[in-house]
Amino acid sequence: MRRGAAGRDGGSAGGPREQVFSFWIPMTYCEEDFFKEYLKMMANIIVLNALICISLVFWIVSMTASTYYGTLRPISPWRWLFSILIPLTIATQGFKKKSLDHSGALGGLVVGFILTVANYSFFTSLFVFFVTSSKLTKWKKDIKKQIDSEYKEGGQRNWLQVLCNGGVPTELAILYMIENGPGEIPIDFSKQYTASWMCLSLLGALACSAGDTWASEIGSVMSKSKPRLITTWEKVPVGTNGAITFVGLLSSLLGGMVVGIAYFITQLIFVTDLEVSAPQWPIIVFGAAAGLLGSIVDSYLGATMQYSGFDQNIGMVVNHQTKDSKHISGKPILDNNAVNLFSSIIIALVFPEGLGRSFNLADWCNLGQACCTDLRTQGRV
Structure with missing residues (x-):
């Protein structure tokens, strides 16, 4: 039983599996790469949501200004989003x-x-x-x-x-x-x-x-x-x-x-x-x-x-x-x-x-x- 456990943990049957510490979670190199990709994806999602919120805020401001002044045309939220997202990406x-x-x-x-x-x-x-x-x-x-x-x-x-x-x-x-x-x-x-x-x-x-x-x-x-x-x-x-x-x-x-x-x-x-x-x-x-x-x-x-x-x-x-x-x-x-x-x-x-x-x-x-x-x-x- 001990040999089997040793084989699973790091013996010749499964090969050596080095562990690293990423932040506070011990994980293998493969798991760390996956974790980094996951964090990157979540960061992109957060940035996209933030840009959507910013574009909506700009749209609300333009609508308010258009209503107040009467002569200004409001800018659509899609235009605001495009104007922020594309230049940021470039x-x-x-x-x-x-x-x-x-x-x-x-x-x-x-x-x-x-x-x-x-x-x-x-x-x-x-x-x-x-x-x-x-x-x-x-x-x-x-x-x-x-x-x-x-x-x-x-x-x-x-x-x-x-x-x-x-x-x-x-x-x-x-x-x-x-x-x-x-x-x-x-x-x-x-x-x-x-x-x-x-x-x-x-x-x-x-x-x-x-x-x-x-x-x-x-x-x-x-x-x-x-x-x-x-x-x-x-x-x-x-x-x-x-x-x-x-x-x-x-x-x-x-x-x-x-x-x-x-x-x-x-x-x-x-x-x-x-x-x-x-x-x-x-x-x-x-x-x-x-x-x-x-x-x-x-x-x-x-x-x-x-x-x-x-x-x-x-x-x-x-x-x-x-x-x-x-x-x-x-x-x-x-x-x-x-x-x-x-x-x-x-x-x-x-x-x-x-x-x-x-x-x-x-x-x-x-x-x-x-x-x-x-x-x-x-x-x-």
């Missing part, structure tokens, strides 16, 4: 994959929440920008480590980088909600000028950031030709602020276009009165143009107001002056974050007034098509 995944650090994840959560509540088209544009930028940052990272003196594994963007890339869209989203209230609208300058201007301004800021990121991450490793400084057109080392290549410019155009496509598709899904509004396809053209010109503005600011020098010891371009660095271009006025911020501000302010008229041009195109159709039916063409 920020958590970004932190786990080292695309964001602690402060960056918190800042991204705030930016994502505000943009999602305001307009789902804002959210999808931000989402596409963040995902593509994070993927491209990790793409060919071994090469980038050799040419970028400030390269970080995965990107690890902090709150300041999130603010400089997402601060302008966040402010515009808040102004949009004050002007129009939360919800999706067709971009139509003839009917809703101010709200349409804000939508294009926000899209331009995100497309500008996407274009600059795509140009930096793709152009630096894919271009076969040496980059040229945008101000003097001289050949400079890879990594110089303000240097451009054809591959980089093309990448910036594609980056802005992808953000514009995301906005356009969301418009098709969620906007209900598109048939009586201006055509929305110029959004894609606008995004591409904002990405390209935003990258050019960023390069010009970087070439003139951001220091670039070649450090002989490490064999790389540096953004700050050292005793072993040889000056290439720019003055130490702005850093990279400030350049990104000013670029997005310039595009957000200037672009909607200029290219925003393309929506009116689209109306002229439709009018021309209608005239041609009438002429054909009359046998004149």
Whole structure:
């Protein structure tokens, strides 16, 4: 009987079963793994219930404000829940994959929440920008480590980088909600000028950031030709602020276009009165143009107001002056974050007034098509 008991407890019949102490409960390693998974599942359930409660509280507040003021539209509890849950999930995944650090994840959560509540088209544009930028940052990272003196594994963007890339869209989203209230609208300058201007301004800021990121991450490793400084057109080392290549410019155009496509598709899904509004396809053209010109503005600011020098010891371009660095271009006025911020501000302010008229041009195109159709039916063409 004693041998049998010994065999069950730890003898050769059952093999050794080591016990560990997890919290206050003695258990095997297998049981501990199960216990950890159980705790993780319960934590997720608790977080989800908390988010549902928070979204209901926000909904009650919006209903109360709507009843009190009379002119405000209440926000549905599902919109509140989506606006909290999805940005939280994305920020958590970004932190786990080292695309964001602690402060960056918190800042991204705030930016994502505000943009999602305001307009789902804002959210999808931000989402596409963040995902593509994070993927491209990790793409060919071994090469980038050799040419970028400030390269970080995965990107690890902090709150300041999130603010400089997402601060302008966040402010515009808040102004949009004050002007129009939360919800999706067709971009139509003839009917809703101010709200349409804000939508294009926000899209331009995100497309500008996407274009600059795509140009930096793709152009630096894919271009076969040496980059040229945008101000003097001289050949400079890879990594110089303000240097451009054809591959980089093309990448910036594609980056802005992808953000514009995301906005356009969301418009098709969620906007209900598109048939009586201006055509929305110029959004894609606008995004591409904002990405390209935003990258050019960023390069010009970087070439003139951001220091670039070649450090002989490490064999790389540096953004700050050292005793072993040889000056290439720019003055130490702005850093990279400030350049990104000013670029997005310039595009957000200037672009909607200029290219925003393309929506009116689209109306002229439709009018021309209608005239041609009438002429054909009359046998004149």
